[in-house]
Amino acid sequence: MYTLPLSQLDTLFETIGANGPLYIPVDNTSGKADFKRWEKGVRMSSALKTVRSAKDFFFPKTENLVNFRMNGKKIEVEDPRKELEDFVVFGVRACDAASFAIVDDVYINQKPVDTYYKNRREHGTVVTLACTEPAQTCFCELYDIDASDPKGDVSAWITDGSVYFRSNTDKGSRLIDGIKILLKENDAKTVETQQSETREKVSKLPFVNLDLSKYSGDKMLALFNSKVWDNLSETCLGCGTCTYVCPTCMCFDVRSFDTGDGIKQFRCWDSCMYSDFTKMAAANPRLTQKERFRQRFMHKLVYYPMEHNGVKSCVGCGRCLESCPIHMNIVKVIKTINETPDQPEGGR
Amino acid sequence: MEHDALIPYIGVITDIRQETGDVKTFRVIGRDGKKLFGHIPGQCAILEVPGIGESMISITSSPTIPDYQEFSIKKCGCVTSWLHSAEPGQEIAVRGPLGNGFPVDTAFRGKDLLFVAGGIGLAPLHSVINYVRAHRSDYGKVMIVYGSRSKQDLVTYKEISGEWMKEKDFNVCLTIDNAQPDWDGHVGFVPTYVKELNPDPGYTVIMCGPPILIHLTLAGLKELGFKDTQVFTTMEMRMKCGIGKCGRCNIGDKYVCRDGPVFSFDQLGELPPEY
Numbered sequence: 001m002y003t004l005p006l007s008q009l010d011t012l013f014e015t016i017g018a019n020g021p022l023y024i025p026v027d028n029t030s031g032k033a034d035f036k037r038w039e040k041g042v043r044m045s046s047a048l049k050t051v052r053s054a055k056d057f058f059f060p061k062t063e064n065l066v067n068f069r070m071n072g073k074k075i076e077v078e079d080p081r082k083e084l085e086d087f088v089v090f091g092v093r094a095c096d097a098a099s100f101a102i103v104d105d106v107y108i109n110q111k112p113v114d115t116y117y118k119n120r121r122e123h124g125t126v127v128t129l130a131c132t133e134p135a136q137t138c139f140c141e142l143y144d145i146d147a148s149d150p151k152g153d154v155s156a157w158i159t160d161g162s163v164y165f166r167s168n169t170d171k172g173s174r175l176i177d178g179i180k181i182l183l184k185e186n187d188a189k190t191v192e193t194q195q196s197e198t199r200e201k202v203s204k205l206p207f208v209n210l211d212l213s214k215y216s217g218d219k220m221l222a223l224f225n226s227k228v229w230d231n232l233s234e235t236c237l238g239c240g241t242c243t244y245v246c247p248t249c250m251c252f253d254v255r256s257f258d259t260g261d262g263i264k265q266f267r268c269w270d271s272c273m274y275s276d277f278t279k280m281a282a283a284n285p286r287l288t289q290k291e292r293f294r295q296r297f298m299h300k301l302v303y304y305p306m307e308h309n310g311v312k313s314c315v316g317c318g319r320c321l322e323s324c325p326i327h328m329n330i331v332k333v334i335k336t337i338n339e340t341p342d343q344p345e346g347g348r
Numbered sequence: 349m350e351h352d353a354l355i356p357y358i359g360v361i362t363d364i365r366q367e368t369g370d371v372k373t374f375r376v377i378g379r380d381g382k383k384l385f386g387h388i389p390g391q392c393a394i395l396e397v398p399g400i401g402e403s404m405i406s407i408t409s410s411p412t413i414p415d416y417q418e419f420s421i422k423k424c425g426c427v428t429s430w431l432h433s434a435e436p437g438q439e440i441a442v443r444g445p446l447g448n449g450f451p452v453d454t455a456f457r458g459k460d461l462l463f464v465a466g467g468i469g470l471a472p473l474h475s476v477i478n479y480v481r482a483h484r485s486d487y488g489k490v491m492i493v494y495g496s497r498s499k500q501d502l503v504t505y506k507e508i509s510g511e512w513m514k515e516k517d518f519n520v521c522l523t524i525d526n527a528q529p530d531w532d533g534h535v536g537f538v539p540t541y542v543k544e545l546n547p548d549p550g551y552t553v554i555m556c557g558p559p560i561l562i563h564l565t566l567a568g569l570k571e572l573g574f575k576d577t578q579v580f581t582t583m584e585m586r587m588k589c590g591i592g593k594c595g596r597c598n599i600g601d602k603y604v605c606r607d608g609p610v611f612s613f614d615q616l617g618e619l620p621p622e623y
Contacts, residue, residue: 065354065355066354066355066356066441068398068399068441070398070399073435073437073438073439074439075358075398075439075440075441076358077355077356077358077441079352079355106592106593107593110592110593112350112353112591113353114353114354114591114593115352115353115354116354217601220600220601220618220620221618221620224600224620250593250595251594251595251596252588252589252593252594252595253588253594254402254588254589254594255401256396256398256399256400256401257399258399263398263399265396265398267588267589267594270594270595270596272595272598277586277596278585278586278596278597279586280425280584280585280586281424281425281426281428282424283559285585285622285623286622291622295598295622298620299595299598302601303598303600303601306600306601307601
């Protein structure tokens with residue numbers, strides 16, 4: 001492992017930031033943190049996590065897909081993408097780092113490849129930062145994500161006045177090579193001590209031992225037809241906040257706008273919680289909030305895992321627990337389903 | 349290099365035919381005068397009208413036509429209304445081919461085929477029917493039961509009466525909802541007509557139309573001894589990307605745009621009934 005005195009963190013950021021954009025979590029005015037581009041004088045937040053997840057770097061809120069120029073009956077198509085600069089995201093937590101693999105599996109591993117997403121993934125280097133003070137809303141452990149040993153291109157730990165680094169990928173090694181002049185080699189002892197302390201704290205969190213045995217593909221129709229959805233969805237406002245803060249929500253809309261100087265087609269985040277998500281000219285298969293609410297949780301707990309070797313599309317970051325205006329969330333859904341006796345399976 | 353799935357081709361609308369009061373067929377080719385891409389019967393394409401929107405539309409023409417693709421489109425929403433006001437020579441953006449298509453070379457091969465369609469539901473089957481005509485010896489008997497509100501609402505009526513009805517071992521049965529003076533054929537709804545015709549349960553069935561037609565016809569076929577595994581349909585869901593990413597057409601562990609739109613009813617029976 002490599003170490004750097006914590007007091008030299010700004011020097012490190014200066015070195016990385018000199019080679020291209022560097023993003024770090026920064027305190028915002030509402031007492032929380034957001035990822036911001038590093039510049040001289042900007043300090044890294046000590047907050048546990050950012051309001052929005054780190055998915056923004058690879059799957060931005062809005063992205064220009066195509067530009068059209070209309071000339072009478074003629075249409076010209078332009079690919080608006082320019083050469084992307086290599087960038088570094090520093091301070092990504094284990095949960096967000098785990099979410100990248102979940103999105104990668106759809107956008108990169110399932111053909112055809114989403115080249116917009118893949119391009120950003122290839123140009124971004126992720127430096128993760130181990131958690132030490134997990135919140136009561138954290139439950140990454142439920143999905144076998146180790147908050148004390150985060151993935152990413154480089155993993156980092158802050159302990160005992162030092163920052164420790166371990167490179168996990170080729171991209172990570174290149175980053176380490178670029179900052180080696182600042183680093184010293186050291187053993188992993190203090191990191192291991194911190195890790196066992198964090199694991200101890202994580203094991204005592206309230207939601208890390210939820211039973212997920214009910215959420216399998218063979219129970220799909222039984223869960224879909226369960227009566228729990230009526231009550232669970234009753235107060236859902238359909239605001240979509242859960243979707244926007246979720247690191248694994250990856251649905252999007254495609255829209256084009258006449259800018260007065262050509263037509264720009266964008267994709268932007270969308271939510272299955274919205275009433276027009278599936279609305280067609282003739283009909284809407286999900287007419288009430290119950291169906292939309294059910295879709296979101298069934299997708300995370302059952303549909304996605306059916307297609308992706310049982311991996312749930314939730315990383316336990318706890319953002320939806322903190323941001324839902326009616327205090328509904330995936331933990332309540334899991335608990336309610338677990339407490340409800342199985343109903344006879346029924347199809348249509 | 350492989351064409352980027354999210355970047356459209358430019359297609360030129362070279363011909364527009366008024367089929368019924370609210371259905372037109374659009375012929376589309378590339379700027380180079382050639383077909384935009386090859387396809388399998390039942391596959392779709394996303395037609396994009398910049399600034400207006402995009403729609404997933406089934407390719408109506410058979411892949412055996414070498415020079416062009418055709419789309420029979422009912423005027424229904426923003427994109428389709430815009431297209432209905434377009435003139436030949438208009439360019440549109442096209443992404444495709446999308447979806448799985450019908451199993452014309454596997455499950456359908458060598459089989460007797462029963463096509464059941466209502467209204468614009470004939471459009472996706474049209475491609476299969478003409479594919480079967482082009483490879484006639486690969487398939488058995490063909491029976492087509494097609495109905496619409498009126499004679500004037502039967503899509504591609506000229507081709508049906510002028511070509512399909514003359515094809516060897518083709519039994520074309522048309523019906524309209526209400527009697528009218530210039531119609532001496534069958535009057536009544538498709539599901540009832542199918543039952544009256546009492547087809548042999550040896551047929552493989554390909555069905556497309558409004559949900560109520562599908563629902564009632566399927567129930568009738570089951571009474572006649574047909575099984576879910578031998579009945580196929582093509583689904584409709586709102587779509588944006590067409591490549592299984594944007595999440596809009598997700599039903600259970602399937603994406604209609606990528607894993608469908610063609611499903612057999614035993615496959616659909618395993619999915620939540622959200623369509």
